[in-house]
Amino acid sequence: MQEETEFVGGVNHVVRHDDTVTRPAGPWTPSVHRLLDHLRAQGFTGAPRALGISEDGNEETVSYIDGEVGHYPLPAHARSDDALRAAARLLRGLHDAAADFPHRPDDVWMLPSREPVEVVCHGDAATYNCVFRNGLPVAFIDFDTAHPGPRLWDASYTAYRFVPLHAPGADEGTLPLPEQARRLRLFADAYGLSAEHRALLPATVAERLTALVDFMTTRAAAGNLAFARHLADGHHRRYLADAEYITAHADQLAD
Template sequence: MHALLTHLYEVGFRAAPRPLGIDEQGREVLTFVAGEVVWPDRFALLEPSQRLARVARLIRDFHDAVEDFTPPADAHWQVLIPAEGADIIAHQDLAPWNLVADGDDAWAFIDWDTAGPGTRLWDIAYAMHGFIPLSAHPRWQRTDADDRLRIFADAYGLEETERRDLVPLLGRRTRAMHDFLRDQATQGNQPWATLWSEGHGDAWRSDAEYIEQREEQWARALLAG
């Protein structure tokens, strides 16, 4: 992970902390990312379409920056949910709860510890779930979800073939989170077992069903004109 973050810094990507090494107690030391996490209390910051588009462009900048990254030969990644494919080192958790915003000045993604082999679309499908958001929960469900989906895809610069491939992946990526929490809870692994007992698994399942039932809607939004 340190090699990844060092690479991002060296190629000019500034929306991530920079590793400073290991201290005398064996702790990782990173630069401090100023600002506040967007989710949930500051999610309104992303309501305007231009700010949602900014998130998508930030993710595109990261994906472009990491494209030529060569991991160390002895690299070991803490991948919680294996991706469908592996053409880049993906963040794996691009979501509002990992976006720190210092007003409109500086935005950065944190929590890179589960980064690992994945694909652009794997990252994007997860990001769209959180940033649109694509949710069945009454508090977060959007009547303009299809419009926001299109804004995100346009700002990222997705090609038509990528959009077609993305539509079914939206539901599968979301359901993968439910399945992961279920399996970890069955094994008694923390903190996942606690999250499962608190109902997070039900939330991910409901969101997956909501997304899967509306695939035609998402396809129209992404592929229209």
């Protein structure tokens, strides 16, 4: 007898059948599956395996990764220093494996490419798209937002979510500024960010959050009900408040 589990949340309807997961597909899914195949060929195991796309192109199937996803409110282990460092190393491994991905002229991505193209970014490598085992991140899931871009562009959002870099009063929880700076340093050390990228990291986080709000607004205007709901719930106001907070304290965070 197959075990079937329905996952409800985020922007997709997802169903697990034993060791596989069925998700809605989009025009970008063939490119994403090529990326997942490439990551696997490079020896990177921190991502699902691509298993196929339905004949009508409406559904994709990927492998199920056993563990706990870091949904809010986050458990204590997801906020530990060890988990933060492991997330940074996992993202670095993904980027290193994706650095020589063979791009094609007919590739389609949900998000636009950003220059300089150094890797294929995950695009949403956050706690809620991370599988934890024994308290540590072991894989990222939901690669719909993958797109070519700079390492720092991707790392900035992962740092934002895992440090976290929320302004005071955030529902997701926040930390005093000195603690945010300390944990941001741990993330940068574990990923191996250069001195130049460390200096640019706070400003890039703020830019990344502003771009996220623009994306949400565009998708909602195009009729996407999930993003329209996110706007109605005020998610964009949180991102903009966090971007303003990070910009105001960029010097302390970059120190």
